Amino acid sequence: MKLPSSSVIASEAKQSFKDLIRSSFEQTRFQRALWDHAMVYVLTLCAVFMLFILFTILIHLFIQGFTSLNLDFFTQLPKPVGEKGGGMANAIAGTFTLLGLAVCVGVPIGLGAGVYLSEYANQNFAQVVRFMADVMNGIPSIVYGIFAYIVCVLPLKSFSALSGGFALGIMMIPMITRTSEQFVRMVPSQLREAGLALGVPKWRVTVDIVIPSALAGITTGIMVALARVAGETAPLLFTAFGNHYWQRSLTEPIAALPLQVFTYAIAPFDDWHRQAWAGAIVLILMVLLINGWAQFYVMRRNRWSSGK
Amino acid sequence: MVGDSSSVIVSDYFGVIVSEAKQSFKKEAHMDLKGSIKVKDLNFYYGTHQALKNISMTIEPHQIVAMIGPSGCGKSTLIRIFNRMNDLIPQTRVEGEVLIDGTDIYDKNTDVVSLRRRVGMVFQKSTPFPKSIYENIAYGLKIVGIKDRRILNEAVEKSLKRAALWEEVKDNLNKSAMSLSGGQQQRLCIARAIAIDPQIILMDEPCSALDPIATARIEELMGTLKDEYTIVVVTHNMQQAGRVSDKTAFLMHGQIIEFNKTTDFFTRPSSKVTEDYITGRFG
Amino acid sequence: MIRRDTSDIVFRRVLAVFPISILMLVAGIFFQLVSASHLTLNKFGFGFLFHSTWDPVAENFGALPFIFGTCVTSFVALLLAVPVGVGAAVYLAEYAPPKVSKTISILVDLLAAIPSVIYGLWGIFVLVPFMRNTVQPFLGKYLGFLPFFQGPNYGVSFLSASVILAIIIVPFIISVSREVIMAVPSVYKESAYALGTTRWEAISDIVLSYGKVGILGAVILALGRAIGETMAVTMIIGNNPVITASLFSPGYTLASVLANEFAEATTNMYLSSLIEIGLVLFLVSIVVNILARILIWSVTKGPGQEIK
Numbered sequence: 001m002k003l004p005s006s007s008v009i010a011s012e013a014k015q016s017f018k019d020l021i022r023s024s025f026e027q028t029r030f031q032r033a034l035w036d037h038a039m040v041y042v043l044t045l046c047a048v049f050m051l052f053i054l055f056t057i058l059i060h061l062f063i064q065g066f067t068s069l070n071l072d073f074f075t076q077l078p079k080p081v082g083e084k085g086g087g088m089a090n091a092i093a094g095t096f097t098l099l100g101l102a103v104c105v106g107v108p109i110g111l112g113a114g115v116y117l118s119e120y121a122n123q124n125f126a127q128v129v130r131f132m133a134d135v136m137n138g139i140p141s142i143v144y145g146i147f148a149y150i151v152c153v154l155p156l157k158s159f160s161a162l163s164g165g166f167a168l169g170i171m172m173i174p175m176i177t178r179t180s181e182q183f184v185r186m187v188p189s190q191l192r193e194a195g196l197a198l199g200v201p202k203w204r205v206t207v208d209i210v211i212p213s214a215l216a217g218i219t220t221g222i223m224v225a226l227a228r229v230a231g232e233t234a235p236l237l238f239t240a241f242g243n244h245y246w247q248r249s250l251t252e253p254i255a256a257l258p259l260q261v262f263t264y265a266i267a268p269f270d271d272w273h274r275q276a277w278a279g280a281i282v283l284i285l286m287v288l289l290i291n292g293w294a295q296f297y298v299m300r301r302n303r304w305s306s307g308k
Numbered sequence: 309m310v311g312d313s314s315s316v317i318v319s320d321y322f323g324v325i326v327s328e329a330k331q332s333f334k335k336e337a338h339m340d341l342k343g344s345i346k347v348k349d350l351n352f353y354y355g356t357h358q359a360l361k362n363i364s365m366t367i368e369p370h371q372i373v374a375m376i377g378p379s380g381c382g383k384s385t386l387i388r389i390f391n392r393m394n395d396l397i398p399q400t401r402v403e404g405e406v407l408i409d410g411t412d413i414y415d416k417n418t419d420v421v422s423l424r425r426r427v428g429m430v431f432q433k434s435t436p437f438p439k440s441i442y443e444n445i446a447y448g449l450k451i452v453g454i455k456d457r458r459i460l461n462e463a464v465e466k467s468l469k470r471a472a473l474w475e476e477v478k479d480n481l482n483k484s485a486m487s488l489s490g491g492q493q494q495r496l497c498i499a500r501a502i503a504i505d506p507q508i509i510l511m512d513e514p515c516s517a518l519d520p521i522a523t524a525r526i527e528e529l530m531g532t533l534k535d536e537y538t539i540v541v542v543t544h545n546m547q548q549a550g551r552v553s554d555k556t557a558f559l560m561h562g563q564i565i566e567f568n569k570t571t572d573f574f575t576r577p578s579s580k581v582t583e584d585y586i587t588g589r590f591g
Numbered sequence: 592m593i594r595r596d597t598s599d600i601v602f603r604r605v606l607a608v609f610p611i612s613i614l615m616l617v618a619g620i621f622f623q624l625v626s627a628s629h630l631t632l633n634k635f636g637f638g639f640l641f642h643s644t645w646d647p648v649a650e651n652f653g654a655l656p657f658i659f660g661t662c663v664t665s666f667v668a669l670l671l672a673v674p675v676g677v678g679a680a681v682y683l684a685e686y687a688p689p690k691v692s693k694t695i696s697i698l699v700d701l702l703a704a705i706p707s708v709i710y711g712l713w714g715i716f717v718l719v720p721f722m723r724n725t726v727q728p729f730l731g732k733y734l735g736f737l738p739f740f741q742g743p744n745y746g747v748s749f750l751s752a753s754v755i756l757a758i759i760i761v762p763f764i765i766s767v768s769r770e771v772i773m774a775v776p777s778v779y780k781e782s783a784y785a786l787g788t789t790r791w792e793a794i795s796d797i798v799l800s801y802g803k804v805g806i807l808g809a810v811i812l813a814l815g816r817a818i819g820e821t822m823a824v825t826m827i828i829g830n831n832p833v834i835t836a837s838l839f840s841p842g843y844t845l846a847s848v849l850a851n852e853f854a855e856a857t858t859n860m861y862l863s864s865l866i867e868i869g870l871v872l873f874l875v876s877i878v879v880n881i882l883a884r885i886l887i888w889s890v891t892k893g894p895g896q897e898i899k
Contacts, residue, residue, distance in 0.1 A: 028453035036789035046678030112609030138880035140819025203602035231706020425787030
């Protein structure tokens with residue numbers, strides 16, 4: 001038992017503490033409410049400001065781009081320096097060529113690694129590979145350009161489509177690895193078990209059942225990776241190099257849309273600037289189309305799985 | 309003024325803040341704060357789904373009230389009514405009156421921040437903030453502007469002692485609260501709640517993630533806290549309700565089936581459904 | 592039975608080549624860069640990093656101006672992008688109605704897909720004139736007492752490059768921070784509210800302090816992108832290897848010197864020094880990315896299984 005006197009002191013202290021909290025609460029309440037409301041505006045402003053800048057860019061790009069486009073752009077070769085007119089037909093074709101080469105490099109390795117990580121790898125090894133893939137994703141694209149220069153351009157003694165495609169291809173590897181692993185992993189294990197229960201070896205199950213089931217997702221991953229490298233310029237500067245004419249073989253320098261946009265943008269001719277805008281809008285539509293197509297795949301896949 | 313809906317932006321905010329501040333000032337200073345809760349004809353909806361139906365109950369100060377019932381019966385929803393925590397969930401709607409110490413907390417002039425200061429809450433999952441033990445307890449005082457180190461020290465010590473955690477942590481007040489054990493974390497959350505001197509403490513299944521020893525400590529603690537605070541506790545454990553509470557409410561399908569003194573509730577249930585439930589015939 | 596096992600083992604071994612090739616690739620890039628830059632590594636040693644002369648004619652090479660440029664532009668870009676980006680992310684995660692948040696997030700992801708050469712094009716024709724005619728004169732007039740805002744005003748400058756970098760990394764910061772903030776369990780926010788905090792207090796003191804590691808990861812990842820960003824910066828920084836306090840001065844970065852001079856490097860020593868700059872870029876981005884990934888993985892408990 002406490003002594004009565006000390007309990008009186010205690011309850012007085014308690015009362016004064018209650019009063020203190022209550023009065024501090026009341027004194028600061030207005031200020032706190034003010035901050036609370038002000039921050040709504042500050043944060044909204046951040047979002048609006050960002051959207052404003054990004055819309056400015058998009059609108060400018062679309063207006064400039066579409067007013068600069070014409071048929072020649074898709075059908076003609078570039079005109080010599082200083083002459084008006086011409087187009088980027090060879091650059092558009094070149095970009096598709098480079099993307100085709102990139103797919104040849106990036107898809108087998110990326111897909112193979114993704115399937116291995118999902119179906120066979122032990123967790124530690126898988127974790128290391130995933131980590132390295134993520135790190136690879138963050139290496140500046142121009143470094144891939146240098147790498148391709150050292151291992152492709154120097155031995156071949158020439159800038160070439162091959163080296164450009166190689167640079168873009170290795171950039172695709174980590175992205176494809178990560179997405180295809182995720183999609184292969186999402187294949188329900190009952191499917192695998194059903195196959196194994198029939199006495200089919202695991203690798204046949206993987207090749208015949210698992211990969212085909214994940215194909216839509218894998219394709220999506222490849223598309224997203226393609227969309228990302230389609231606009232890359234830096235790794236092509238000293239691999240594909242650019243070309244004013246149609247290239248005749250894959251061991252020759254090749255034109256590419258982003259390269260051409262860059263060259264024309266920094267040149268001192270108005271007509272080239274116009275074509276740079278046209279090139280930019282074509283490039284961005286290409287990227288958005290590939291991305292949109294990929295989204296469409298994902299949506300269709302989701303509809304299937306939610307329908308089940 | 310509901311502080312948490314996005315409609316804040318459109319409201320005439322300056323006028324609202326001023327009246328809000330004035331209101332809360334007047335109210336808190338003149339309120340006789342004991343911690344009684346009175347619910348009249350309460351209905352609550354999630355969208356179109358009615359989660360609580362015609363709830364009426366009175367909770368007297370300095371009592372422990374337990375709420376039991378099968379999962380999904382609305383017991384958690386009901387205690388989250390008392391500090392308007394359901395405001396955070398979009399598309400919810402409240403009808404009826406909830407009076408705390410005689411004031412309708414769903415009145416449009418209610419300052420939710422002030423309400424929540426007076427009605428503390430402890431959750432199922434212990435939620436230590438990523439700060440030191442000391443800062444966890446002092447946080448509620450610091451935000452109302454109490455910065456005096458001596459007062460804070462004293463309040464931290466008192467709250468931790470009150471929550472029966474002082475002896476275990478007094479040498480490690482600067483250690484991260486995340487490093488405590490589950491039972492300690494839960495007592496820390498109780499200490500944090502009582503540090504700001506609430507009248508009511510809501511506990512939403514506070515022991516469901518704890519081992520029996522830690523549970524026993526929390527139950528013991530509830531017994532000692534009762535002489536200062538009104539405690540409303542949701543539990544899925546009938547024995548716990550029997551052990552700790554003065555009154556027990558049994559909910560099913562969003563309705564109160566029975567609300568009675570705990571001793572009577574378990575020995576002489578007035579409703580057949582209650583009897584079936586407490587004897588374990590369904591659950 | 593035995594034959595079946597063999598076929599599985601063979602398949603497994605063959606497939607293992609792919610993930611291993613990812614690890615080999617990262618190691619291969621490193622060794623190729625080192626061996627191709629041995630000329631300068633031998634001649635200048637570590638002095639290469641601290642030497643500020645860049646004179647291809649006299650074959651005297653130091654990377655300090657480029658390191659300086661990369662540091663300054665990345666730092667200023669973060670200074671501009673982080674507050675707006677995190678603010679917008681908080682708005683999207685905590686304040687905006689779910690539909691608005693979703694729509695804006697899709698838009699933000701779309702902007703992240705725009706190739707950097709297009710940002711560069713916009714930079715040349717819209718941002719640089721705007722900086723020259725409006726922003727820089729304004730800063731010079733009102734903040735001209737600071738050494739950062741002094742000197743001749745060309746438009747192409749450290750500051751312009753920083754602004755374009757900020758615009759490029761903002762979508763990135765928003766999308767990662769938003770995910771990190773949304774990953775904080777709502778019960779923590781509720782326990783803050785239960786103590787009588789205002790919404791802003793709950794967010795700033797509790798939600799953000801839970802999310803701070805992840806947000807820091809996002810910022811470091813963004814830093815990695817800013818460091819490696821090549822085309823947009825090359826197009827508007829002015830390409831001038833100087834070390835100066837003035838942000839109005841044209842400058843140079845590691846990535847942009849590669850983009851500009853690599854293809855025309857005529858001597859072995861010149862090429863070697865450029866490749867060594869590539870090596871620096873590679874190592875810095877590896878370190879930055881490892882740091883960021885560790886932070887982000889520690890928050891999301893392992894590499895995300897979601898498709899971005």
